[in-house]
Every structure is written in C-alpha cells, then in structure tokens.
Amino acid sequence: MSAAAAGGDEVSNVTSPGSETQELATRAGVEVRLEGLRRRYGQVVALDGVDITVQPGELVALLGPSGCGKTTTLRLLAGLEDADEGQIVVGGKDITRLPASRRDMGMVFQAYSLFPHMTVRQNVAFGLRLRRAGKDKRDERAAEMLELVELSSQAERYPHQLSGGQQQRVALARALAIEPQVLLLDEPLSALDAKVRAQLRDQIRRIQLEVGITTLFVTHDQEEALAIADRVGVMSRGRLEQLAPPTEVYSRPATPFVAEFVGLTNRLAGTVSGSTVTVRGVDLPLVDPSTPPGTAIALVRPEAVTLASEGASDSAALVGTVIAATFLGATSRVTVDLGDITILAQLSTSDAVDHPAGSRVALTIRKDPVLVSRDGSDSPHA
Amino acid sequence: MAAITSVGEAPLTATARKPGGMQAGRRRRLNLFRYVTFTVFGVFFLVPLWSMVRFSFAGTNPGSWSVTPWKQITAPPGSSGAPDLLGAIEITLELAVLTCLVVLVLLVPTMIWIHLKVRWISRAFEFLCLLPLTIPAIVLVVGLAPIYNFIRHYQLSALQLFWAYVILALPYAYRALATGLGAIDVTTLSEAARSLGASWFTVMFRVIAPNMWQAILNATLLSAALVLGEFTIAFLLLYTNLQVALYYTARATANAGVVFSTSTAALLFAFTLLVILSYVGRRRRRG
Amino acid sequence: MAVASTTQTGARPGRAGRRLAAPSWVGTVPFLCYVGIFLLLPTGIVIWGAVRNSTGFQFSNLKLLGNSDVRSYFVGSIELSAITAVVGAVLGAVLAYAIASGNPDGAVRRFSLAGSGVLAQFGGVTLAFAFSATIGPVGYLTQASWFYDFPQGIVPIYVYFQVPLMVLVFLPAIDGLRIQWREASENLGGSTWHYWRYVGGPLLAPAFTGALLLLFANALSAFATIQAWENQIAYTVPQQISVAISSEVGTANPSEADVLALGMVVMVAIIMTGYALLQRRAARWLR
Numbered sequence: 001m002s003a004a005a006a007g008g009d010e011v012s013n014v015t016s017p018g019s020e021t022q023e024l025a026t027r028a029g030v031e032v033r034l035e036g037l038r039r040r041y042g043q044v045v046a047l048d049g050v051d052i053t054v055q056p057g058e059l060v061a062l063l064g065p066s067g068c069g070k071t072t073t074l075r076l077l078a079g080l081e082d083a084d085e086g087q088i089v090v091g092g093k094d095i096t097r098l099p100a101s102r103r104d105m106g107m108v109f110q111a112y113s114l115f116p117h118m119t120v121r122q123n124v125a126f127g128l129r130l131r132r133a134g135k136d137k138r139d140e141r142a143a144e145m146l147e148l149v150e151l152s153s154q155a156e157r158y159p160h161q162l163s164g165g166q167q168q169r170v171a172l173a174r175a176l177a178i179e180p181q182v183l184l185l186d187e188p189l190s191a192l193d194a195k196v197r198a199q200l201r202d203q204i205r206r207i208q209l210e211v212g213i214t215t216l217f218v219t220h221d222q223e224e225a226l227a228i229a230d231r232v233g234v235m236s237r238g239r240l241e242q243l244a245p246p247t248e249v250y251s252r253p254a255t256p257f258v259a260e261f262v263g264l265t266n267r268l269a270g271t272v273s274g275s276t277v278t279v280r281g282v283d284l285p286l287v288d289p290s291t292p293p294g295t296a297i298a299l300v301r302p303e304a305v306t307l308a309s310e311g312a313s314d315s316a317a318l319v320g321t322v323i324a325a326t327f328l329g330a331t332s333r334v335t336v337d338l339g340d341i342t343i344l345a346q347l348s349t350s351d352a353v354d355h356p357a358g359s360r361v362a363l364t365i366r367k368d369p370v371l372v373s374r375d376g377s378d379s380p381h382a
Numbered sequence: 383m384a385a386i387t388s389v390g391e392a393p394l395t396a397t398a399r400k401p402g403g404m405q406a407g408r409r410r411r412l413n414l415f416r417y418v419t420f421t422v423f424g425v426f427f428l429v430p431l432w433s434m435v436r437f438s439f440a441g442t443n444p445g446s447w448s449v450t451p452w453k454q455i456t457a458p459p460g461s462s463g464a465p466d467l468l469g470a471i472e473i474t475l476e477l478a479v480l481t482c483l484v485v486l487v488l489l490v491p492t493m494i495w496i497h498l499k500v501r502w503i504s505r506a507f508e509f510l511c512l513l514p515l516t517i518p519a520i521v522l523v524v525g526l527a528p529i530y531n532f533i534r535h536y537q538l539s540a541l542q543l544f545w546a547y548v549i550l551a552l553p554y555a556y557r558a559l560a561t562g563l564g565a566i567d568v569t570t571l572s573e574a575a576r577s578l579g580a581s582w583f584t585v586m587f588r589v590i591a592p593n594m595w596q597a598i599l600n601a602t603l604l605s606a607a608l609v610l611g612e613f614t615i616a617f618l619l620l621y622t623n624l625q626v627a628l629y630y631t632a633r634a635t636a637n638a639g640v641v642f643s644t645s646t647a648a649l650l651f652a653f654t655l656l657v658i659l660s661y662v663g664r665r666r667r668r669g
Numbered sequence: 670m671a672v673a674s675t676t677q678t679g680a681r682p683g684r685a686g687r688r689l690a691a692p693s694w695v696g697t698v699p700f701l702c703y704v705g706i707f708l709l710l711p712t713g714i715v716i717w718g719a720v721r722n723s724t725g726f727q728f729s730n731l732k733l734l735g736n737s738d739v740r741s742y743f744v745g746s747i748e749l750s751a752i753t754a755v756v757g758a759v760l761g762a763v764l765a766y767a768i769a770s771g772n773p774d775g776a777v778r779r780f781s782l783a784g785s786g787v788l789a790q791f792g793g794v795t796l797a798f799a800f801s802a803t804i805g806p807v808g809y810l811t812q813a814s815w816f817y818d819f820p821q822g823i824v825p826i827y828v829y830f831q832v833p834l835m836v837l838v839f840l841p842a843i844d845g846l847r848i849q850w851r852e853a854s855e856n857l858g859g860s861t862w863h864y865w866r867y868v869g870g871p872l873l874a875p876a877f878t879g880a881l882l883l884l885f886a887n888a889l890s891a892f893a894t895i896q897a898w899e900n901q902i903a904y905t906v907p908q909q910i911s912v913a914i915s916s917e918v919g920t921a922n923p924s925e926a927d928v929l930a931l932g933m934v935v936m937v938a939i940i941m942t943g944y945a946l947l948q949r950r951a952a953r954w955l956r
Contacts, residue, residue, distance in 0.1 A: 078852075079855075079856075080852050080855070080856070081405055082405050097404075099855075100404065100852075100855045100856060101857075101858050101859055101860055102858070103856075105856065106856070106857075107852075107856040109849045109852070109853065111849070112847050112849050112850075113847075113849040113850065113852075114853075115850060115853075115872075116872070116954040117868075117871050117872055117954055126854075126857055126867070127857035127858055130857060130859050130867075131858060160953065174853075174857070175857075178857060408861075412770055415767065416767045416770065416771065419764060419767040420777075423760075423764050423832075426829075427784070427788065427829070430796075430799040430800055430802070430829070431799060433799060433802035433803040434795075434798060434799040434802050434803075436802070437802040488699065488700055488703060489700070491696075492696065492699070495693075495696040495697065496696075496697060499696065500693045500694045500696065507697070507700075510704050510708070515886075516934070516938050516941045517708070517712055517934060517937075518889070518890030518892075518907075518933065518937060519890070519892065520890060520892045520906075520907040520910055520911070520930070520933070521712075521715060521890075521930040521934055522708070522711055522712075523914075524711070524714075524715050524718075524910060524914055524926050524927060524930045525710070525711025525712055525713070525714035525715040525930075527914060528714060529706070529707070529710065529711060529714075545707050546707060548703070548707070549704070549708050552704075552708075607786075607790055608790065611790050611793055611795070612793075613793045613892075613893035613896075613897075614892045614893050614907075617893075617911075618911060618915065625793060625795070625893065628794055628795070629896075632794075632798065632897070641798055642798060642802060645794075645798050648795065649787065652787050652790070653783065653784070656783040656786045656787055657779075657780070657783045659783070659786075660779045660782060660783050661779075
C-alpha cells in the first residue's frame with residue numbers, strides 16, 4: 001500500500017487477512033462534510049475555503065507542514081474553534097452552530113490530555129459519567145475499551161505511571177467509549193518515540209477498521225499518513241492541495257507542492273514546448289499538456305532515475321560521478337554529481353553496489369509524466 | 383500561526399472575533415469577568431495607596447497641597463524625641479546591601495557545592511533554608527534577644543541586625559537560587575570545565591555562577607525588599623531602622639506628613655525593583 | 670610510594686595512594702555554623718526558656734497556656750488569621766484566575782505580579798499608615814472608628830496583604846491547568862460546570878487548601894501591621910510576646926514570652942507541614 005518504506009520489522013496488522021475482510025464489509029460510520037470553511041486570526045488566514053467529504057467509515061489523513069491549517073480544520077470540526085464562514089455537516093445534520101460538548105465526537109489530543117487525578121478506568125469512563133450512565137454500564141464499557149487497546153491490566157493506574165504510548169492508547173479508549181460518530185486525532189503520535197510511533201500507528205488503524213468509525217487524522221509525518229489512510233488530504237497555507245488515496249498522492253501529485261512535500265523530488269531546470277519538457281537533452285512527457293511554453297522546473301522522482309555505466313546514456317548532460325550512497329535496506333539512494341547540479345536516484349541495492357562512490361555513471365530518466373513548477377514557488381501550475 | 387498548532391501554548395483568551403459561535407461568546411464573557419475583577423480589585427488596592435500619596439503632599443491646612451512632607455525627609459519635625467529619619471534611611475540601605483552580600487556569599491557557593499559534591503545533604507539543606515518560614519520573626523526575636531545582648535558588648539551599631547536579616551531572607555533567596563540552579567545543567571557544565579582543567583573555584587565562580595545571574599539578581603532584590611520592609615526584629619531588639627523610625631515619628635506627631643512621603647518613596651522603590659525583576663526573568667524564558 | 674599525589678579539594682577520602690583530604694561536606698560548614706548560631710540557637714533558647722526556670726526543669730510555665738488571658742490571645746490570633754485566610758484565599762483565587770486567563774506575556778500580567786510581590790511584603794507599618802490615611806481619624810475616604818475594633822476592623826487591612834500573597838502562591842497552580850483538559854472535557858460532553866466540578870476543581874483543591882494554610886500561618890505571624898495600628902491593646906499572640914519581652918511596662922517577663930513563642934511555633938509548624946504535604950500532591954498533577 002505505501003510506497004514510503006517504513007522500518008517495518010513488525011507484523012503490520014493492517015495487512016492481515018482478518019482486517020482486510022472488515023475493510024470490505026459495510027462500515028457503520030457517518031458521512032462528514034466540510035464545506036467552504038474559512039478562518040482568520042487577525043491578519044493571518046488559517047483556512048481559505050476548505051472542502052472535504054469523508055465517506056462513512058473512512059480514515060482521511062490531513063497532511064501538511066505546520067501552519068497549513070490541518071489542525072485548525074480538525075478543531076473546527078470538533079467545535080473547539082468557530083468557523084468564520086462555511087458549513088459542517090455530519091450524518092446529514094448541519095452542526096456548524098452546535099457547541100463542542102454536543103457534537104458527539106471523540107478526540108485524541110497530541111499529549112497531556114488524560115486527567116491526572118483519575119485512574120485509567122475513571123478517565124475512560126468519564127464521558128459515560130457525564131452522560132449519567134450507571135456504574136455497571138460504565139465499568140463494563142470501560143473494560144471493553146481497555147481491552148480493545150490492550151491495556152486492561154493498567155486500569156487502576158494513574159496517567160503519570162504510564163508511558164507516552166500507553167497514555168495515548170488510554171486517550172483513544174476514552175474517546176471511543178462514548179461511541180461517537182466521528183473520531184478525531186490531532187497528531188497523536190508526534191510526541192512519542194519512533195519505535196512506539198510505528199506500533200501505535202498500526203494499532204490505531206486496526207482499531208479504527210474494527211470499529212468502522214469515520215476518522216480524521218492530522219499529522220505532519222507523511223509516512224504516517226501514507227501508511228494508514230484511505231485517502232490523504234495534503235494541505236498548504238489554508239488550502240487543500242489534493243485529496244486522494246496514498247498511492248495517487250505519491251505517484252500522481254496534483255500540484256508541485258504535493259510533489260515536493262510527499263516523497264523526495266529532483267528539481268531539474270528545463271524548457272517546456274508542446275506537450276513535453278526538455279531536461280538536459282531528454283524529452284519528458286508532461287502531466288498537463290496545456291502548460292505554457294518557456295523555462296520551467298521539472299519535478300522528477302528519484303525512482304524514475306536509473307544508473308548505468310558511463311557510455312550507455314542518451315545524453316551527455318546526464319553523465320556524472322557518484323558522490324554518496326545511502327543504504328536503506330532493499331533500496332539505496334544514490335547521489336550523483338553532474339557538475340552543475342546533483343541528482344538523487346533511488347534503485348535496488350543490488351544495482352546500486354555496481355556503482356560505488358567515485359565511479360562515473362550515466363543516468364537514464366524514465367519517461368513518466370512530470371509536473372513542472374515555475375521559479376520555485378508553490379503556485380499550482382501543473 | 384504557530385500558536386494554533388503548538389501544544390498547550392495558546393493563551394486562554396485571544397482578541398475578540400466576529401460575533402457568533404460558542405467560543406467567541408465564551409471569550410466575551412471571560413473578558414467581561416476580567417474587566418470587572420481588575421476594576422474592583424484595582425480600586426481596593428489603589429485607594430489606600432492613593433490616600434498615602436495624597437497625604438504625602440498634604441499641607442498644614444486640610445485639603446491643601448504642599449511638598450513639605452518630602453522636604454521633611456531630611457529634616458523631620460517634632461521634638462528632639464523624634465528619631466533621625468535620614469540616619470535611619472541610611473542605615474537601612476547599608477543593611478540591605480550588607481544582607482544581600484552575606485546571603486549570596488553564604489548561599490551561592492554552598493548550594494553549588496552541594497549540588498556538585500554532596501547531593502545527599504540537599505534535603506536537609508532545603509529544610510534548614512525553609513525553616514525560617516516556620517519560625518516567624520516574632521518568635522525568632524525572643525530567642526535572639528540574649529544573643530544580641532552579647533553582641534551589644536562589642537558593637538552598638540544597628541548594622542549588626544544583618545545577622546538576623548540574613549536568616550529572614552534565607553527562604554526567599556534559597557528558592558530563587560534553587561530555581562536558577564535547576565534551570566542549568568550544573569553537572570554537565572562542571573564536568574566539561576573540569577575536563578578542560580578548571581579548578582573547583584573556577585568552576586563555581588567563573589562557570590556556574592555567571593550562568594545563574596538572573597537567579598542571583600532575583601535573590602538579591604528579594605532580600606533587599608525584605609530588609610527595607612523589616613520592622614519586628616529591629617523594633618523588639620531596640621534598634622532604629624527605617625520602619626522603626628517611621629513608627630516612632632508617627633507616634634510623636636500624629637499624621638506627620640513625612641511618614642507618608644517616606645513610605646511612598648520606599649514603596650515605589652520596592653515596586654521598581656520588582657518590575658525590573660520581572661523583565662529580567664522573562665528574558666530567560668524567551669532565550 | 671608515599672609521595673603525595675595531587676589532590677583535588679574535597680577529594681574522596683581514603684583512596685589508596687592518595688593523601689586523605691577533607692570529606693566533601695566540609696564545604697557546607699560555614700553555612701551550618703551560621704544557621705546554627707542565628708536560627709537553631711534562638712529556637713533552642715525559646716524552647717529551653719519555656720520549659721525551664723531558675724530552679725531547673727519544670728513545666729509550670731506551660732500552665733500559663735491555660736491562663737484565660739493567654740487563651741484569649743490565642744483565640745484572638747486564630748480568629749483573625751482564620752477569617753483573613755479564608756477571605757484572602759477566596760478573593761485571591763478569583764484575582765489569580767483573572768490574571769491567569771490573560772496573555773501570558775502581557776503587561777497586565779507582569780504588572781499584576783510585580784504589584785502582588787510588593788504588596789505581599791508590604792504589610793507592616795507602611796500598610797498601617799496607608800490605611801490610617803484612608804479610614805483613620807482624618808482619613809481621606811471616611812473616618813470610621815469601627816476599623817479599630819478587633820477583629821472586624823483589622824480584617825480589611827490584613828486582607829490587603831493576604832490577597833497578593835494568595836495570588837503569588839496560587840497562580841502557578843492555575844497556570845498548571847492544561848488547556849487540553851478543558852478541551853477534552855468539552856469534547857466528551859462536559860459543560861463549563863462539569864469541567865470545574867469533575868476536573869478543574871479537584872485538581873486545584875490541594876493547591877488551594879495549601880495556599881489557605883499558608884495564608885493562615887502568615888496572618889498568625891504578623892506583628893508589625895497590628896502593632897502600628899493598635900498599639901494600645903494587645904489582641905494577638907505576637908502583640909503579647911512583644912509586651913512580654915519589652916521593658917516598657919517595667920517588668921519584662923521572658924518566660925511568658927517563651928511560652929507564647931513556643932505555642933506559636935507549634936501552631937505554625939503543624940500548619941506548614943500540612944502545607945508541604947498538599948504542595949507535593951498539587952505539584953504532581955499541575956507541574
């Protein structure tokens with residue numbers, strides 16, 4: 001599913017047969033529609049007209065750099081902030097004016113959200129207590145949730161006695177205990193260690209699929225987003241750049257921003273004419289044939305670049321010296337110095353070892369359709 | 383922009399937005415509460431201060447204005463029984479300086495030393511430093527009386543009060559210095575310095591101490607403010623410091639204007655010290 | 670082999686081949702001496718004097734505590750301290766909340782804190798003068814003589830320095846309330862009332878109670894203010910201690926002073942222990 005390789009020596013539950021069946025089964029979630037959301041803080045525009053529809057039971061990841069508006073979107077949906085303009089419709093009901101406490105959503109915060117003076121069980125049961133559920137019902141439900149997140153043994157502990165990963169699992173249990181319509185996660189893994197992050201990420205996805213709840217997941221880590229989402233929404237400067245399944249976002253980015261934010265990109269100067277862009281003597285097809293002619297910067301993925309010994313290239317401008325190779329396991333990333341610029345190539349390690357540092361190589365660029373951008377800005381101009 | 387996505391750092395209130403929306407309404411109610419609270423408390427706290435200032439500019443006729451009370455600081459009225467105000471001010475300032483110095487000399491090296499070499503004492507040390515909070519001045523002076531009788535055989539000056547003042551200042555100075563010590567990584571700094579060949583003396587005074595200058599300044603200003611306001615011990619040990627002099631002047635001449643002008647001056651001075659302190663502290667947080 | 674190698678100051682004692690150097694804790698000796706003489710010794714003198722007279726150990730002095738006059742001093746002190754502690758704590762908490770809910774870097778907060786720092790130390794003669802200028806015989810605001818009644822008249826004056834102290838002590842606790850708790854509570858369906866009832870209130874309770882105790886101890890120990898305000902009649906224990914040890918009346922009564930002082934120390938020690946325990950709980954949750 002994900003093109004960005006994770007340090008995955010763990011068995012990823014996401015791809016185990018059981019959950020796949022569930023993936024295909026009917027999900028019981030509700031549809032969430034965000035229409036035309038706008039939000040400003042004084043002079044700063046946080047959201048500039050955002051439209052997102054999340055299908056029932058779907059997990060949409062909002063991805064982007066800090067300040068792009070992804071957290072604001074989530075908080076608007078939760079009701080913790082007010083929208084200046086726009087509408088929020090959940091399960092067919094317009095809830096834009098509804099206060100946060102009545103929106104029936106479960107939220108997991110980045111950190112520190114567990115009540116320190118309550119035990120784990122009391123934390124998880126808190127929402128039910130507010131809804132005046134009887135003690136037996138509360139305990140039963142809390143136990144059920146704790147089992148779901150595999151923390152039943154910690155029920156009588158206090159938050160400060162748990163690790164960061166455990167605390168976030170309790171937070172998840174607490175959010176789900178009230179059987180909300182929507183699950184919101186605000187960078188839940190950002191405050192955790194790398195190893196814990198990967199494990200917890202998969203666990204969250206497994207639980208989300210099992211429960212079948214519509215989920216919005218905010219993160220700045222593209223690996224996370226690509227690994228667990230049904231669709232990824234890439235945001236920048238208050239706008240949604242692309243909302244598509246992970247493979248599409250990665251291999252068919254809609255805008256230069258997406259191309260450069262997700263995965264690695266080579267920026268190669270070239271000239272557009274007709275429906276191709278000529279880069280260093282090679283013609284590459286364009287994603288958008290109607291691009292106006294002139295100088296432009298072509299965005300080429302490292303996987304599209306292959307190495308061969310010197311002499312086997314179609315262009316003299318693509319000959320250079322290997323200056324570094326980064327071993328990533330099955331693949332390696334090789335940096336080639338062409339004299340005036342450097343290019344990254346990503347290839348299988350067994351191929352890469354034929355061209356050690358210092359050797360002369362010739363590059364071939366696969367003729368995948370490319371995006372171009374002009375003068376290095378992020379303006380959408382595919 | 384970063385404030386939105388950073389964790390837990392957004393202020394609870396922000397500037398008011400367009401009307402409509404639950405959060406905006408809540409913020410408005412909060413702001414109303416704040417305005418009312420600050421106004422009510424402001425009045426309560428400022429009225430007596432204002433009265434004092436007003437009296438410090440009072441002439442002999444009720445309702446008149448005059449700068450006489452301020453001039454009287456150097457030449458207080460009343461019979462020869464009234465104390466020497468200027469002398470008392472002088473000695474109190476000297477006491478403040480002396481006390482601050484002794485406090486620092488006593489605490490800074492000791493605390494650094496304990497942190498570096500004798501950690502196991504730090505609990506007991508903290509207890510001793512905070513003990514004066516449990517033994518109020520009024521109690522302390524009962525036990526100090528015989529000790530000061532002894533001191534008086536050798537020295538009559540009110541400057542000798544510093545021995546007691548240092549004890550009074552201990553808890554405040556300790557807390558300020560402990561915060562400063564806690565904010566820097568003393569162990570790593572000293573190990574680095576030692577590995578470069580520094581002696582313990584150098585480590586303490588040229589590596590650690592300069593890095594806690596805000597805490598040291600903090601401790602100094604708190605001790606100074608304490609000395610300026612101290613009355614109980616000086617009074618009961620029969621010394622004359624600023625507050626004692628003011629007390630007797632007020633007894634000698636009811637509502638002597640000079641009492642108010644001096645008090646206002648002392649208060650303004652202490653307030654300025656603490657405002658400086660708050661700026662000094664802030665810079666450390668931003669850095 | 671016996672040549673002494675270079676020793677570091679305070680080096681570990683007993684290292685084979687090294688000359689024995691003084692153990693590290695020697696560095697704390699100057700401090701210990703100082704505190705020993707000027708804090709522990711006076712305390713010992715007080716306790717000693719309370720349980721001893723010229724003929725040896727005897728506890729009859731302590732019977733003084735049963736004396737109805739003496740009891741009235743303690744009752745007076747406790748009454749005044751309790752009232753001003755509760756009033757000060759409640760009002761101070763409100764003010765602290767108003768300050769905490771504003772811009773953390775704003776001028777309002779900075780000046781409020783500096784002002785609180787000054788006013789908390791303000792007590793003493795200066796405060797009495799300010800109030801006499803406001804509500805005294807020729808007061809600016811009013812000339813109400815009931816302010817000289819005990820305890821109701823003194824309460825506003827004590828509250829004047831209790832509230833700022835409460836702000837200083839309690840504000841960090843309010844700051845410690847993380848905004849995520851409020852948001853999580855809301856998200857789970859809780860209203861403002863629910864939040865304070867189940868989350869905010871319980872979390873602040875230890876800090877509030879601790880601060881209340883601190884204010885109580887603070888009022889018990891206060892001497893200067895009430896001395897400057899009401900020096901004719903002794904209502905509180907500190908005042909009576911002052912009478913007992915001064916030779917104004919002709920016969921100083923050191924034993925009575927010692928007993929009263931001991932009584933005070935015991936009271937304050939109990940209170941401060943309670944405070945310390947509550948502080949620890951509060952710190953764990955609201956760090």
